[in-house]
Amino acid sequence: MNLNMNSVETLVAQIQGLSGSTSDVNHLHTLLKQLEELFKSESSRLAPLLTELDPSIHSLGYLYILEACTSAPISKEQASELVLSVGRFINLCSAEQIRVAPDKFISVCKRFKDQVMLLEDPMRGVAPMLTALQKLQYSSEQLTTLHPDFLLLCLLAKCYKTGLSILEDDIFEVDQPRDFFLYCYYGGMICIGQKKFSKALELLHSVVTAPMSVLNAIAIEAYKKYILVSLIHLGQFSSSFPKYTSSVAQRNLKNFSQPYLELVNSYCTGKISELEAFVQANNEKFESDKNLGLVKQVVSSMYKRNIQRLTQTYLTLSLEDIANTVQLNSAKEAEMHVLQMIQDGEIYATINQKDGMVRFLEDPEQYKTCEMIELIDSSIQRIMMLSRKLTDMDEQLSCDPLYLGKAGRDRQRFDFDDFDTVPSKFTV
């Protein structure tokens, strides 16, 4: 069907006319869906229409046309223009209208991201992607498909702080499991970049223990990083999985991360020389996984761990002795390490520079202040909200026919405690 000028005019007029109220927009949406084939075939001729439409008012129509335009393969010169126009659209569009056609919006944004990466300038994509993400979400608790793309751009552009701002929100709703895996994995990497190891640990833990029916590569990579971050942050790694891990993960993940588990073993001996030797031996493996930087951090965290262990044995210790026990080269290095740890809040100590002695102290927090009250109070509120959500989920799951089927089947037919009338075979 040929798109002649008349129908183009009517299309523009319709878009302009039906972009008012919600019912109009829905009507427009159905119209546009019917014209989908048209859009696909005449994509090249639709570009000039964009000038006639205002992205903030006619967002839905603009979106459809834009999507059709970008579906065609684009050369590198046009890419820059396209990036600009899509970025402009994202900034100006109205959130309610685009939520009517979320998949179109997502495909436009994905192509935007591809173009930005093609231009090798991920920085340009970070801000528009953030706006797009926020416009697409219904609430800050929802994970959209754009989240992992946004985090990827942040990683490539090395602007970790913007990524962190998104990671602060708790997620309660996920559309696609793949989005979740990627989101947590990239999020973990961003946190590692910002040295926020506890949050990184949490995110990587989510990937490893997420429900999965088949093993996926994201989980394997995440597990390797999880081991390393756990060593850096906690100084130990427990290879037993929590019971909410899927059985698939429990059985298979360890097979793919052999060198890392051996690293854990040599870490636990507490000897720096052994650890370094092991790292040297397996250099290529770590390099190929791109985890060499993290492994180096593991080695340096060994010193910290040893100094922390000293706090539990000694009240005061000279810097010389610290250097010797921890196998550092000189007292000066020991002093630097201890100073850094005091600053980071990992140990409580005072250094007496006159005689080179370090005194280890107790945690000075007395829990007497009003700030502590506020902190505890806000934690209580958060956990109450979480508890409510969990109870709701529990109730929902109890009514799930899949669960009832399996639970009903496993009951003994006659329970001596209660002769109730639950059927032993629950056929749905």
Place this chain on the structure above:
Amino acid sequence: MASSSSSGLTFKLHPLVIVNISDHYTRIKSQSLPPSTTPHAPSASNVADAESSSPPQQSPRVFGCVIGVQRGRTVEIFNSFELLFDPLTHSLDRAFLEKKQELYKKVFPNFYILGWYSTGSDAQESDMLIHRALMDINESPVFVLLNPSINPAQKDLPVTIFESELHVIDGIPQLIFVRSGYTIETVEAERISIDHVAHLKPSDGGSAATQLAAHLTGIHSAIKMLNSRIRGLHHYLLAMQKGDVPVENSLLRQVSSLLRRLPAIESEKFQDDFLMEYNDTLLISYLAMFTNCSSTMNELVDKFNTAYDRQSRRGGRSAFI
């Protein structure tokens, strides 16, 4: 029948009297119910039967005497005792009354018979006869009336005190009942026992949870009342400041003395200890919430594993179908 009294006497009522009257009434009422309460079957043929075997529809009236002290213009009613009412002569049992009076005189020489009490919703004409009969013991007896019907909307005590006054109605001087105001007066021992009676727990002690709930409800209502009173006072003071209400210096003096009493202890050591204890309590609630949350989470994970994880359940109960 009832307008407000003009005799100028102030009445003080002790809660013991109220409890006595209510106890008497409850006993008589529960004793008068037939042992097996048959449900009323409303059918035309059985109407006569139903009427004869139904429990007395109106609540029985109980009677008794109140005793106390009269000092000048203040009448303080301390105690009460029960009397039988003779429906034939419409009078109280006189002999018994005098005997009781002698006995009480031995223990409490100061107490006199001040009047009588009864139950019901309002004073009736026949009560005047009883009232007159008592006039030879006390020239102006009081009549204490307790309304046994429970009205949850009513905030005050359902107790009214009546006096008798000579009023000229239609040219004939008549004695009629007039209401008087009264205040409640307690001694410390009385307060404790009344408190005890008010907070009767279920006989088996309930579980720890119900006791805790009852205790916390009490505290909650007390704090709520304190809050509303303070808010009322605050509004009043704001209105006074704005000028909507005329300034009342005596009230302001009272408020300021109340406020000055407030920070009872104000020292660094107290702050420290107080905050530490407060934090401890908060931490314990936090821990409790945590435990609650973990337990819900645990159940959720179990259910999820049962429903969705195909090969996870090994061992445990095997299917026994």
